[in-house]
Amino acid sequence: MTHDILPPLGILAELTHRCPLQCGYCSNPLELLKANRELETDVWLDVFRQAARMGVLQVHLSGGEPTLRQDLEQIVATLAENGVYTNLITAAVSLSQERLKDLKSAGLDHIQISFQGARPETTEKIGHYRNAHAKKIEVAKAARQLGLPVTINAPIHRLNIAEVPEFVQLALDLDADRLEIANVQYYGWAELNKAALLPGREDVDRQVEYVTGIREQLTGILNIDFVPPDYYADYPKPCMGGWAKDAFVITPDGMMLPCHAAQSIKTLAFSSVRDMPLEKIWRESDAFNAYRGTDWMNPRCKACPRRDIDFGGCRCQALALTGDATETDPTCIKSPYHDRISEIPFTDTVQKRIIGGAKQKAPAEQA
Amino acid sequence: MVATTRTRAVLSGTTVPGIPPYVRLLFDKVREQWAVLAPEKVMWPDEISIEILKKCDGAASIDAISNALASEYDAPLAEVAADVLEFLQEWSDRRLIVVLGPAEAQA
Ligand code: SF4
Ligand code: SF4
Numbered sequence: 109m110t111h112d113i114l115p116p117l118g119i120l121a122e123l124t125h126r127c128p129l130q131c132g133y134c135s136n137p138l139e140l141l142k143a144n145r146e147l148e149t150d151v152w153l154d155v156f157r158q159a160a161r162m163g164v165l166q167v168h169l170s171g172g173e174p175t176l177r178q179d180l181e182q183i184v185a186t187l188a189e190n191g192v193y194t195n196l197i198t199a200a201v202s203l204s205q206e207r208l209k210d211l212k213s214a215g216l217d218h219i220q221i222s223f224q225g226a227r228p229e230t231t232e233k234i235g236h237y238r239n240a241h242a243k244k245i246e247v248a249k250a251a252r253q254l255g256l257p258v259t260i261n262a263p264i265h266r267l268n269i270a271e272v273p274e275f276v277q278l279a280l281d282l283d284a285d286r287l288e289i290a291n292v293q294y295y296g297w298a299e300l301n302k303a304a305l306l307p308g309r310e311d312v313d314r315q316v317e318y319v320t321g322i323r324e325q326l327t328g329i330l331n332i333d334f335v336p337p338d339y340y341a342d343y344p345k346p347c348m349g350g351w352a353k354d355a356f357v358i359t360p361d362g363m364m365l366p367c368h369a370a371q372s373i374k375t376l377a378f379s380s381v382r383d384m385p386l387e388k389i390w391r392e393s394d395a396f397n398a399y400r401g402t403d404w405m406n407p408r409c410k411a412c413p414r415r416d417i418d419f420g421g422c423r424c425q426a427l428a429l430t431g432d433a434t435e436t437d438p439t440c441i442k443s444p445y446h447d448r449i450s451e452i453p454f455t456d457t458v459q460k461r462i463i464g465g466a467k468q469k470a471p472a473e474q475a
Numbered sequence: 476m477v478a479t480t481r482t483r484a485v486l487s488g489t490t491v492p493g494i495p496p497y498v499r500l501l502f503d504k505v506r507e508q509w510a511v512l513a514p515e516k517v518m519w520p521d522e523i524s525i526e527i528l529k530k531c532d533g534a535a536s537i538d539a540i541s542n543a544l545a546s547e548y549d550a551p552l553a554e555v556a557a558d559v560l561e562f563l564q565e566w567s568d569r570r571l572i573v574v575l576g577p578a579e580a581q582a
Pocket of ligand 1: 127128130131134135136171172173199222461
């Protein structure tokens with residue numbers, strides 16, 4: 109059975125790995141790229157023109173911290189000229205009000221501001237950046253004044269899960285349009301720090317109950333998007349809406365990936381946008397075709413009625429926890445490895461995300 | 476409990492709906508299909524939904540939109556009006572359309 113390759117809808121463009129914050133939950137890889145490895149402006153602009161021609165309608169400008177790229181205005185302008193909807197995903201501490209104004213004039217459609225905590229001391233502690241909270245609030249207010257829609261992104265883990273109700277209040281106080289309560293996904297630095305970040309089961313249950321209630325209560329007042337923690341769910345999430353189905357990632361140095369953790373699958377060979385047109389990588393590269401559709405699936409997933417809903421879950425997580433990237437994602441209750449999910453020991457030390465790499469290897473790599 | 480001065484808009488026939496600047500209605504040439512782009516979302520509404528959205532020009536009331544659709548599609552007005560109101564209320568609840576005209580009773 110073959111499958112149609114549809115044109116991609118969205119790109120997560122990681123413009124840089126540099127970031128003034130050092131969050132231990134960051135999903136960036138442990139080996140962060142230095143500035144000299146980043147794509148030049150004209151390469152990014154060409155990439156985005158190609159993407160628009162392919163049918164990409166939305167680009168998420170992310171990082172690291174995308175506002176550290178001095179050419180961000182140019183990038184936004186090029187995307188806007190080509191009719192692409194732009195979403196800036198920022199920690200906001202390095203974003204001045206003048207730049208925000210310039211980005212808005214360049215055509216920026218939406219800004220997503222991450223808050224590491226709902227309280228100033230939590231934001232400061234998790235991001236290791238003084239006064240970060242006040243800075244973020246300033247940027248959010250400035251964005252609303254400019255008429256930019258704002259999403260507050262709350263990355264949730266053990267150290268801030270108790271603040272979920274306060275995040276809702278914060279989003280309302282800042283006149284945000286959306287609040288994203290996103291339980292951290294354990295890739296990169298978050299995987300390394302998993303034992304210190306994974307919330308307890310009871311806290312998760314309490315959070316799910318609270319969010320379900322408040323969402324209903326705030327219908328038409330605040331949009332709340334909820335990314336539940338997949339470690340405690342019965343079924344996995346469809347990563348990226350399905351491998352190579354309608355979105356892809358570009359890393360700061362130009363590697364085109366089906367998902368942002370895909371490079372953890374060492375058996376796959378990835379291509380750079382420097383070497384090949386995006387269209388060719390999307391349609392022809394082995395890495396994109398490896399887990400596209402359902403042909404690659406193990407018999408358990410292939411026979412499962414949910415296979416077109418979650419596509420067997422996350423390939424990277426399957427590999428990390430079972431050693432086989434074609435296995436059922438172990439967060440699924442049908443996985444024979446499902447027990448491994450609950451075997452994670454708890455610790456209290458979080459390693460700061462720093463360029464130059466982690467002090468110790470991730471547990472998965474030691475095994 | 477959370478505190479907010481915001482209220483949920485309850486739409487009626489006299490409401491004038493509009494598309495906010497951060498929601499974009501466009502014809503996608505690659506897929507030859509209408510799309511709605513919103514913060515972190517791409518939607519593909521069906522033909523009739525697109526017709527409703529196109530008429531949300533910030534001037535027409537929901538009654539006017541229903542009237543126009545009923546005559547274009549040669550369909551009973553009461554049915555059309557109920558469908559249009561339900562659709563727009565749902566989109567308003569997701570903050571994808573905004574109320575621009577007469578402030579109605581708020582729940
Ligand atoms: S998670 Fe924290 S450290 Fe990682 S890119 Fe985002 S703000 Fe920077
Ligand atoms: S068996 Fe596979 S397809 Fe079925 S729910 Fe689990 S992960 Fe999804």
